[in-house]
Amino acid sequence: MTIMLTPQGEELLREALDRHPGESAATLIERALAERAAREVGTPPSGSSPPPRSAEQITAFFDALAAGSDKIPTLPTDAFSRESIYQDHA
Secondary structure (H helix, E strand, C coil), X not given: CCCCCCHHHHHHHHHHHHHCCCCCHXXXXXHHHHHHHHHHHCXXXXXXXXXXXXXXXXXXXXXXXXXXXXXXCCCCHHHHCHHHHCHHHC
């Protein structure tokens, strides 16, 4: 398949090739198309970070993380003193 790029597209491709000298133009274009397609359907492309989470999702995550924490025993205040942490390094 032959693709005709606009002058702006050619410049963008040249800049991308300069940033990634070991990759071919075809690889860079394919990755860009995959990322665009993934954004359109709402799934992250492989190798990329997931989309940002909503405040509700973050709250639910931390609530699940803290579940059962009220059953953790209270430790004495000296449990995390400098001396107790480094007692094996004397």
